[in-house]
Amino acid sequence: MADPVGRRGFMVRLAAAAGVAAPVMGFLEGRVSALPKGEETDLAVLYASLAIEHQAIALYDLGLRRKLFPAGLRSYAVEFRGDHLGHRDTQIAIAEERGGRPPEARSDYEFGPLGSADRLLRQAAEIERAAQEAYTALVSQIRSRDYLLSAAFILVDEVRHLTVWRRVLGLQIY
Amino acid sequence: MTPATPAEVFGEIDARTAEVGERLRALSARRPAARAFARSLLRDHERQQADREKLRKRLGLPPAAPVRTPTADAGSLSALRASQQALVSAHVEGLPVLGDPPAVDRLAHHLVALARHLTVIDLWLEAEEAHG
Numbered sequence: 609m610a611d612p613v614g615r616r617g618f619m620v621r622l623a624a625a626a627g628v629a630a631p632v633m634g635f636l637e638g639r640v641s642a643l644p645k646g647e648e649t650d651l652a653v654l655y656a657s658l659a660i661e662h663q664a665i666a667l668y669d670l671g672l673r674r675k676l677f678p679a680g681l682r683s684y685a686v687e688f689r690g691d692h693l694g695h696r697d698t699q700i701a702i703a704e705e706r707g708g709r710p711p712e713a714r715s716d717y718e719f720g721p722l723g724s725a726d727r728l729l730r731q732a733a734e735i736e737r738a739a740q741e742a743y744t745a746l747v748s749q750i751r752s753r754d755y756l757l758s759a760a761f762i763l764v765d766e767v768r769h770l771t772v773w774r775r776v777l778g779l780q781i782y
Numbered sequence: 783m784t785p786a787t788p789a790e791v792f793g794e795i796d797a798r799t800a801e802v803g804e805r806l807r808a809l810s811a812r813r814p815a816a817r818a819f820a821r822s823l824l825r826d827h828e829r830q831q832a833d834r835e836k837l838r839k840r841l842g843l844p845p846a847a848p849v850r851t852p853t854a855d856a857g858s859l860s861a862l863r864a865s866q867q868a869l870v871s872a873h874v875e876g877l878p879v880l881g882d883p884p885a886v887d888r889l890a891h892h893l894v895a896l897a898r899h900l901t902v903i904d905l906w907l908e909a910e911e912a913h914g
Contacts, residue, residue: 642883744894748887753878756886760874760893767897768904775905782822782902 619738622663625718628656636745643749650755651708653746654699657759660742661696662713664735665689667728670719676728684772685732691765698762702755726777733773740766784875788885789843791876792834795889798869799827800849805865808856823899830892837885859907866900 620636632652634640643649668689671677677685703710722728743763750756775781785791803824810820831846838845855861873893880886 740894744890747877747890748883756878757874760877760890763890763893764870764874764897764900767894768901771898771901772905775902781898781905782819 618734619741622660622735622738623656623742628659632656632746635749636742645749645751647706647751649749650751651703651706653750653759654703654708654755655711656742656746657739657762658696658699658703658710660735660739661692661699662711663717664692664739665696666713666717667719667732667735668692670717670722671728671732674722676722676725678725681725681729681776684776688732688736688769688772691769695762695765698758702758729773729777733770733777736766736770736773740770785872785879788841788880788882791872791879792838792843792846794872795834795869795876796831796846797849797851798865798872799831800851801853801865802862802869803827804851804853805856805858805862808853809859809862812857819902826895826899830895833888833892837888841880841882841885859903859910863900863903863907866896866903870896870900 620633623636624633628636629652631640631643631649632655635643636656643652668685672682672685672689700710719731720727722731740763743759743766747756747759747763750759771781785794806816806820806823810817835845853861853865870893873889873896877886877889877893880889
């Protein structure tokens with residue numbers, strides 16, 4: 609695997625906590641080099657992606673509800689939340705079209721203390737990084753063209769989100 | 783036009799990459815503040831070009847042909863943005879056509895870098911608009 613588990617650690621922990629299926633976890637952790645090509649794998653990838661989308665939506669919901677995003681960054685948070693809602697709905701539609709039963713959002717997400725804008729933004733950046741890494745890792749395992757195209761579009765959004773938050777946090781972006 | 787074969791995918795990506803490269807060089811000449819940014823992106827382009835050559839070999843495709851890049855308004859930031867968007871789209875639309883997981887994986891990593899470049903350009907444009 610190109611990326612060791614350590615570098616992907618947060619994404620792997622997040623995926624595990626979100627209930628991602630064992631075969632996909634094995635791939636994300638680098639224990640298997642490829643997933644079997646097929647409808648079941650596509651559905652497993654869809655569910656893994658959905659789990660992360662649910663978590664991202666929950667974080668933005670919480671931050672917006674508690675007014676934790678600084679005024680100048682609120683529009684980004686609203687935009688990114690909207691993107692994640694769109695990703696969620698697209699993937700639920702794809703899964704249902706294939707007879708799948710996509711996972712629902714959990715009722716209890718644990719984000720730790722989010723008392724300051726800085727903590728919230730760091731948490732948002734971590735979740736976006738997890739989403740970017742998960743989609744980047746999983747996209748080559750998708751069999752069907754329509755889902756692969758959707759995943760590629762979603763990946764572009766995730767990169768945008770992460771890049772914006774990294775810029776806000778003063779981290780390198782190029 | 784959506785590419786139908788891996789050869790068309792690589793051809794489209796090469797053409798769009800050359801266009802972005804041309805615009806970056808022109809922007810860099812016009813705005814010294816853009817030089818570090820342009821250098822960084824052009825280095826990424828070189829690495830990606832080398833990867834694509836390896837993938838071409840892997841897929842039994844001929845090497846890249848020289849690309850002509852007639853670019854109007856070469857030093858414009860908004861024109862660079864449009865060309866960068868086209869380069870990102872060439873990757874997005876190309877991934878489902880490749881049919882080879884290692885090639886999809888490599889170009890997905892390129893897509894991440896290119897989407898990041900696009901966002902940096904967007905942020906730059908936003909900053910310029912905010913400052914009139």
